[in-house]
Amino acid sequence: MNFTKEFIQKYTVFIILIVLFVIFSIASPTFMQVNNLMNLLVQSTILGIVGFGLAMIMIAGEIDMAFAGVIPFEGAIFATLLTNGRPFWVAALATLAIGLLVSYVISLLVTRLKLVSFVSTIAMMFLLQGIWYAYTGGKNIFLEGYFNRDMVFGLVGAVPRVVILFAVIFIILYFLTEQTPFGLRLRIVGEDPESARTMGLNPIVYKTAGFLIGGAIFALGAFLSTARMSGALATAGANMLMPVMTAAFVGQTVLGMGRPNIPGVLLAALLLGMINNAFVLLRLPFWSVPIAEGLILIIAIYLANINKRDVVQISM
Amino acid sequence: MLKEPEVTDLILEMKSIIKNFPGVQALQDVDLSIKKGEIHALVGQNGAGKSTLLKILSGFYHMDSGKVTLNGKDLRRWTPQQMIDWGVSFIYQELNLVQSLSVAQNIYIGREPKNPIGLINWNTMRAGAVEALARIGVTDLDVNTPVNQLTVAKQQLVAIARVLDMDPTVLILDEPTSRLGLEDAERLFEILKDMQEKGLSIIYVTHRLSNIYRLSDRITVLRDGKLIISADTNDLPASELVKHMVGQEVVDRSYGSKKDTEKVLLQVSGLFGNGVNGFDLQLHTSEVVGLLGAVGAGKTESVRLIFGIDPIDEGYIQVCGTEMENHTPTNAISAGMALCPEDRKYQGLLLENSISENVTLAGLKKFATWNLFPNKKKEKSIVFELVNRLRITTPKISTHARSLSGGNQQKVVLAKWLCTDSKVFLFDEPTIGVDVQGKAEIYQLLHELSDQGAGVLFVTSDIEEGLQVCDRVLVMFKGQIVAELDPRETNKEEASLYAMGGSPDELH
Numbered sequence: 001m002n003f004t005k006e007f008i009q010k011y012t013v014f015i016i017l018i019v020l021f022v023i024f025s026i027a028s029p030t031f032m033q034v035n036n037l038m039n040l041l042v043q044s045t046i047l048g049i050v051g052f053g054l055a056m057i058m059i060a061g062e063i064d065m066a067f068a069g070v071i072p073f074e075g076a077i078f079a080t081l082l083t084n085g086r087p088f089w090v091a092a093l094a095t096l097a098i099g100l101l102v103s104y105v106i107s108l109l110v111t112r113l114k115l116v117s118f119v120s121t122i123a124m125m126f127l128l129q130g131i132w133y134a135y136t137g138g139k140n141i142f143l144e145g146y147f148n149r150d151m152v153f154g155l156v157g158a159v160p161r162v163v164i165l166f167a168v169i170f171i172i173l174y175f176l177t178e179q180t181p182f183g184l185r186l187r188i189v190g191e192d193p194e195s196a197r198t199m200g201l202n203p204i205v206y207k208t209a210g211f212l213i214g215g216a217i218f219a220l221g222a223f224l225s226t227a228r229m230s231g232a233l234a235t236a237g238a239n240m241l242m243p244v245m246t247a248a249f250v251g252q253t254v255l256g257m258g259r260p261n262i263p264g265v266l267l268a269a270l271l272l273g274m275i276n277n278a279f280v281l282l283r284l285p286f287w288s289v290p291i292a293e294g295l296i297l298i299i300a301i302y303l304a305n306i307n308k309r310d311v312v313q314i315s316m
Numbered sequence: 317m318l319k320e321p322e323v324t325d326l327i328l329e330m331k332s333i334i335k336n337f338p339g340v341q342a343l344q345d346v347d348l349s350i351k352k353g354e355i356h357a358l359v360g361q362n363g364a365g366k367s368t369l370l371k372i373l374s375g376f377y378h379m380d381s382g383k384v385t386l387n388g389k390d391l392r393r394w395t396p397q398q399m400i401d402w403g404v405s406f407i408y409q410e411l412n413l414v415q416s417l418s419v420a421q422n423i424y425i426g427r428e429p430k431n432p433i434g435l436i437n438w439n440t441m442r443a444g445a446v447e448a449l450a451r452i453g454v455t456d457l458d459v460n461t462p463v464n465q466l467t468v469a470k471q472q473l474v475a476i477a478r479v480l481d482m483d484p485t486v487l488i489l490d491e492p493t494s495r496l497g498l499e500d501a502e503r504l505f506e507i508l509k510d511m512q513e514k515g516l517s518i519i520y521v522t523h524r525l526s527n528i529y530r531l532s533d534r535i536t537v538l539r540d541g542k543l544i545i546s547a548d549t550n551d552l553p554a555s556e557l558v559k560h561m562v563g564q565e566v567v568d569r570s571y572g573s574k575k576d577t578e579k580v581l582l583q584v585s586g587l588f589g590n591g592v593n594g595f596d597l598q599l600h601t602s603e604v605v606g607l608l609g610a611v612g613a614g615k616t617e618s619v620r621l622i623f624g625i626d627p628i629d630e631g632y633i634q635v636c637g638t639e640m641e642n643h644t645p646t647n648a649i650s651a652g653m654a655l656c657p658e659d660r661k662y663q664g665l666l667l668e669n670s671i672s673e674n675v676t677l678a679g680l681k682k683f684a685t686w687n688l689f690p691n692k693k694k695e696k697s698i699v700f701e702l703v704n705r706l707r708i709t710t711p712k713i714s715t716h717a718r719s720l721s722g723g724n725q726q727k728v729v730l731a732k733w734l735c736t737d738s739k740v741f742l743f744d745e746p747t748i749g750v751d752v753q754g755k756a757e758i759y760q761l762l763h764e765l766s767d768q769g770a771g772v773l774f775v776t777s778d779i780e781e782g783l784q785v786c787d788r789v790l791v792m793f794k795g796q797i798v799a800e801l802d803p804r805e806t807n808k809e810e811a812s813l814y815a816m817g818g819s820p821d822e823l824h
Contacts, residue, residue, distance in 0.1 A: 175435060179435040179436055180430075180434060180435055180436060181428035181430065181434075181436055184417075184421065184425070184428060184436065185425070185426070188414050188417070188425060191414060191415075191416060192412075192414045192415065194412065195412035195413060195414050196414075197376070197396060198374075198396065198406065198408060198412040199400075199412065199425050199426050200396050200397035200400040200401075200426050201397075201425070201426060202395070202397065259416070
């Protein structure tokens with residue numbers, strides 16, 4: 001009995017993933033084709049990478065909603081620089097620099113002015129959306145002819161490059177967060193800043209590092225989403241806000257950890273990507289996707305909390 | 317040439333330390349010197365300045381002026397990390413372990429063993445943790461266990477293993493036995509004595525007499541932010557020590573006692589739970605009973621049990637003749653009990669609401685027409701009367717509670733309960749953060765309540781205040797009532813002695 005509960009609690013997301021995978025592969029003949037599986041992975045990539053960025057900040061005990069504002073803004077900067085004939089590396093570095101700058105400002109608000117990150121990053125999101133409008137005049141900027149999509153989506157064997165990038169980033173971040181002193185300290189600062197201080201760790205340093213790493217990853221996400229759409233679209237951020245939050249929160253339930261973690265985000269992103277993909281293949285109505293996502297979020301959190309209600313709590 | 321022997325064997329010296337906080341001089345010219353290999357007891361009552369002094373040493377606060385010399389080196393300004401690097405380690409009362417991490421991780425946080433590519437070497441970490449624990453004689457602990465699954469005593473051992481593994485030259489422990497049983501405390505003492513023999517200097521902060529005489533070589537006493545005395549333990553008998561700690565002032569009993577105690581309002585017997593080990597109380601009509609004891613003695617816990625906030629393991633509670641079976645705060649209030657909690661800012665007061673809203677909160681029904689619509693006119697007149705009666709200093713009754721002074725906030729909480737028909741009042745530390753004038757008014761009010769036939773339980777860690785105000789006092793130590801005293805026949809020293817776990821023979 002106890003064993004079952006513990007098992008369910010640890011492997012909820014795995015179980016949902018596998019069950020849905022089996023159902024989808026029976027229900028749709030095309031689902032299991034290599035092409036489609038690769039497509040599914042590509043669909044999970046941007047969600048997963050941006051989710052990694054958010055998880056890094058959540059591990060440090062903060063949250064950052066500003067990515068929904070910073071990603072379209074960075075995309076617009078990247079696209080205009082390319083369309084104005086600047087070299088790729090200039091556009092890429094500018095995107096990264098803006099990402100780091102925004103995250104640094106957020107970290108100052110949170111660590112120095114002691115503002116609550118939830119509210120101050122929502123404020124930052126609106127601020128950046130406003131700047132985006134002022135900068136672009138509300139128009140999408142298309143990259144047709146300025147950018148070769150193969151650079152990102154070209155195949156290496158059967159695997160798209162972006163999927164390899166996803167795997168590499170996952171491995172780096174997994175080791176960084178779970179196997180290095182830095183990752184352990186980041187987590188301590190997030191969980192118990194008071195004890196961290198008495199143990200000689202400076203929470204400000206680690207929280208700032210968390211925001212900056214997150215910001216760099218968001219910049220990568222902005223680049224990928226611009227590449228995917230072949231342009232900087234107004235909707236790039238807002239469409240991403242809730243799925244990324246969902247991935248980060250469902251990710252907390254993986255392995256009964258009850259804390260933000262990188263493998264959890266990977267699984268959750270695959271799960272959400274798969275639902276999107278399969279529902280289209282099965283020709284289910286478009287409104288069924290958000291309904292399924294909402295249900296999965298509730299089920300995952302409920303199952304992960306069985307028997308351990310006061311230990312594993314999903315926290316902001 | 318003559319050498320000064322004391323200078324060479326001093327490892328840490330803090331001289332003329334001054335620290336001011338807005339409106340308070342927390343430390344006035346305090347000295348503390350620690351010799352190599354000694355156990356030095358730092359004692360004083362709450363607010364004496366012990367923790368401020370240690371927070372300066374640890375690097376969390378910066379001193380306004382003074383001189384700190386460590387190992388012959390003058391220090392200017394330092395961070396907590398630097399102090400640890402220089403070999404000064406702290407174990408705080410709340411231990412400060414990261415609850416979800418394992419024993420091994422906690423022991424190695426901040427100095428994790430790494431392999432050549434920078435990843436944590438978990439095997440080295442585990443083996444090192446086993447060794448660190450073995451060094452203090454702990455061999456029965458799985459280092460993979462998350463610390464939140466350990467008892468407090470085991471956690472304490474982990475905290476000690478952690479700091480000793482960093483090879484400190486000075487170790488500071490803040491009231492380390494406050495949450496330990498006798499056996500575990502004994503084990504801790506042995507470890508400390510053992511470390512002392514190996515040359516470690518220990519600063520031991522406590523207000524437990526038995527620990528001071530059991531362990532320490534020298535004692536430094538602080539009171540009201542001033543250095544009172546620093547002496548060898550052998551030259552300072554317990555009676556002297558207590559006098560130094562509490563000061564010499566004579567308790568002024570300004571409130572006469574009146575007796576109309578035939579009726580029991582609150583009856584508590586055999587109460588257990590939440591760290592309280594057997595609590596008995598009979599509170600009569602027109603009686604002010606004091607519940608005294610040091611911080612952590614279990615006073616607030618007892619009050620929370622009596623009011624039904626925390627679940628009771630065992631015990632019987634009767635309020636105004638009603639037995640509390642299903643004990644919740646709602647039942648307690650309807651049976652006629654009122655509680656002014658310790659932390660009035662968070663538990664007793666809605667800071668963003670007006671005085672009048674706060675006052676009428678608990679007795680809302682009284683002010684409502686058909687139990688539904690608030691009767692603003694009635695509300696206003698009653699609030700006005702209370703504000704005047706309690707002398708709450710405020711421009712308007714619509715002023716937000718946040719903008720009032722501590723004393724006035726406390727009075728608003730009192731006014732709230734006066735609006736109800738309560739017969740039994742529990743006051744948990746009502747005078748903390750209140751100025752002298754405000755305190756006097758609160759004392760006055762307690763007695764007005766009791767004159768009207770209410771029973772008042774007055775919880776305070778200020779022993780002088782308790783003896784001054786109450787008709788009868790109970791002294792708690794480690795979750796138990798250890799003495800019942802009549803303020804007219806006792807004195808501050810005797811009461812303080814009980815509160816520190818001493819017995820009266822030690823006074824003579």
